[in-house]
Amino acid sequence: MNVLVVTDKLDMGGAENYFCKLENELAHPDIKFYFAAAKGELYNNLQKKKRFTDLHRKNHLKNLWLLKEIIRENNIGVYHANSLRMVLYGLILKSAMKSKLRIIYTKHNVTKLEKYLPLIFRFVLNRYVRSIITVSDFEKYQLIDLGIDSRKIVTIYNGVDLQQFTYQRKKNHPPKKVGILARVSKEKNQAFFLEVAEACRHHTNLMFYIGGDGPDYQRIQRQIINMGIQDRVKMLGAIHTPEEFIGNMDVLLVTSHREVFPMVILEAMAVGTPIVSINRGGINEAIESGKNGYLLDEHSKQDFRHKIEHLLSNDLKRLQFIKVSRKKVETAFSLQKMIRGTLEEYLVVLGEGVLHTNNRKMKKPSTGIRKQKGGAEQ
Numbered sequence: 001m002n003v004l005v006v007t008d009k010l011d012m013g014g015a016e017n018y019f020c021k022l023e024n025e026l027a028h029p030d031i032k033f034y035f036a037a038a039k040g041e042l043y044n045n046l047q048k049k050k051r052f053t054d055l056h057r058k059n060h061l062k063n064l065w066l067l068k069e070i071i072r073e074n075n076i077g078v079y080h081a082n083s084l085r086m087v088l089y090g091l092i093l094k095s096a097m098k099s100k101l102r103i104i105y106t107k108h109n110v111t112k113l114e115k116y117l118p119l120i121f122r123f124v125l126n127r128y129v130r131s132i133i134t135v136s137d138f139e140k141y142q143l144i145d146l147g148i149d150s151r152k153i154v155t156i157y158n159g160v161d162l163q164q165f166t167y168q169r170k171k172n173h174p175p176k177k178v179g180i181l182a183r184v185s186k187e188k189n190q191a192f193f194l195e196v197a198e199a200c201r202h203h204t205n206l207m208f209y210i211g212g213d214g215p216d217y218q219r220i221q222r223q224i225i226n227m228g229i230q231d232r233v234k235m236l237g238a239i240h241t242p243e244e245f246i247g248n249m250d251v252l253l254v255t256s257h258r259e260v261f262p263m264v265i266l267e268a269m270a271v272g273t274p275i276v277s278i279n280r281g282g283i284n285e286a287i288e289s290g291k292n293g294y295l296l297d298e299h300s301k302q303d304f305r306h307k308i309e310h311l312l313s314n315d316l317k318r319l320q321f322i323k324v325s326r327k328k329v330e331t332a333f334s335l336q337k338m339i340r341g342t343l344e345e346y347l348v349v350l351g352e353g354v355l356h357t358n359n360r361k362m363k364k365p366s367t368g369i370r371k372q373k374g375g376a377e378q
Contacts, residue, residue: 001077001350002032004070006086009057010040012213012238013183014263015082015108018158020045023052025339031346034070068093071101078346080104084111091128102349106133107143109260114146122147131349133342136261136282154345157285158263159338160329165270167326168247174205176312179249181239181264182256184214189255192299194223196253197233199301200308208232209249211239247271251308255299256280266333269325274318276307286333292324
């Protein structure tokens with residue numbers, strides 16, 4: 001029984017980078033892995049293109065036909081969807097083919113169906129999805145609060161490639177650099193990043209850098225000019241080597257209105273760039289405020305300014321954050337750990353043998369549901 005991993009398109013984004021990591025790294029002697037998505041800028045990140053199928057961005061009937069052929073010809077037992085749309089594709093295919101296809105869904109963000117039609121969202125996941133992977137415990141408990149069966153949900157954290165995101169020593173000369181790396185959109189709140197930059201105006205040795213592209217790019221450019229801070233803030237557009245951008249920063253900010261578990265947090269922890277972040281979603285599962293970064297509960301530009309100033313003036317605290325962060329990434333958030341956890345989830349769903357999941361030895365029962373200590377199910 002083989003595995004098909006699908007996502008919508010290979011544009012820059014968290015779910016898409018996750019898809020590429022699975023394509024690069026998944027391996028098992030008894031399983032073949034197949035992949036499908038519409039091509040985008042991340043297509044060149046794929047390493048095993050001979051088992052990749054290019055989907056269409058808008059022709060859903062064509063996509064369903066292509067996926068049906070992959071499933072039929074390659075003995076696909078697990079269908080791993082990385083978007084809710086791909087889950088719905090899977091439901092249609094399972095029904096049309098009268099197949100025993102097991103659907104796994106990795107949830108990367110809040111969907112419109114979840115937000116506006118939660119009853120339907122809950123019904124679809126509880127009735128048709130065999131396993132749900134969340135990338136943070138925060139998101140896991142959000143789903144449980146929505147009424148999703150907790151026995152279906154397992155947290156497998158995003159993993160950072162420690163070979164790509166290696167520790168980088170900072171250059172000890174001005175100007176100091178404060179950055180943000182995210183899709184330029186209202187949700188990521190680069191407008192607040194500009195407020196922080198303006199609040200630091202009296203620090204003549206500070207420069208602020210915005211990495212990323214998106215629908216609000218021109219609006220943020222205009223806001224920089226209107227605020228008169230174009231000599232202090234630079235927009236760099238799409239970043240194709242995030243390890244270089246993050247590694248070149250002395251402090252990285254996360255200013256989003258909402259987050260699940262941003263990959264950029266782990267990447268900064270890996271390269272040795274201290275983080276000042278808003279406390280949203282599962283960020284506090286990676287950053288413990290005061291030990292390996294700073295978390296703030298409110299979008300206060302003065303609070304962000306004070307934390308930046310403290311980090312840049314306190315070498316001991318900064319080095320402590322860097323050391324603790326790198327060790328935590330190596331032990332809890334490595335790419336290898338993410339791949340191992342995902343592969344084990346496939347094996348649980350396929351019904352193979354004795355596994356080690358969440359540091360506990362367990363044998364998969366006949367129902368495919370994981371048993372926890374005390375009789376509770378996960």
